[in-house]
Amino acid sequence: MSVERVCWEGGCRCDRVRFTVSMKPIITMACHCTGCQKMSSSAFSLSALIPQAGFTINQGEPVIGGLHGAARHYFCAHCMSWLFTRPHGIDDLVNLRAPLLDDARNYVPFMETWTSEKLPWASTPAVHSFAQLPESEEFSHLLQAYAEFAAADANR
Numbered sequence: 001m002s003v004e005r006v007c008w009e010g011g012c013r014c015d016r017v018r019f020t021v022s023m024k025p026i027i028t029m030a031c032h033c034t035g036c037q038k039m040s041s042s043a044f045s046l047s048a049l050i051p052q053a054g055f056t057i058n059q060g061e062p063v064i065g066g067l068h069g070a071a072r073h074y075f076c077a078h079c080m081s082w083l084f085t086r087p088h089g090i091d092d093l094v095n096l097r098a099p100l101l102d103d104a105r106n107y108v109p110f111m112e113t114w115t116s117e118k119l120p121w122a123s124t125p126a127v128h129s130f131a132q133l134p135e136s137e138e139f140s141h142l143l144q145a146y147a148e149f150a151a152a153d154a155n156r
């Protein structure tokens, strides 16, 4: 797992929640599932999976939203922006909504998931596509491939 340091700032729509990312994402992704379509009110969601140790909330107190189910989806209590998700049973990673970064211009989704549910016209530049989710044994290869992809652009 990459431990390369970065210093990225971000926040919600109203800026009451502010955060810092200090470690590079281990992978970035677009998700076409209907749940993400609804929760983002858009064609797909965009996220960066970041080590928890590299994620700091500097201001504000995110609240649980979405389905209030096993996956913990966090939102700004004021503007209701979807901020990040803590996947069920995984406490060392945070799936951050990448467009919340103050400078998201270098962000690119590396893989896309749930293309089986995607809107017919929706497409992304992701180089790995999955009808649902990758098999768990594929994941280490994907992380390695993402590390090489990100190394080609030092800002990623």
Ligand SMILES: [Zn+2]
Residues within 6 Å of the ligand: 012, 013, 014, 015, 016, 017, 076, 077, 078, 079, 080, 081
């Ligand atoms: Zn807000």
Ligand SMILES: [Zn+2]
Residues within 6 Å of the ligand: 031, 032, 033, 034, 035, 036, 037, 045, 114
């Ligand atoms: Zn999804």
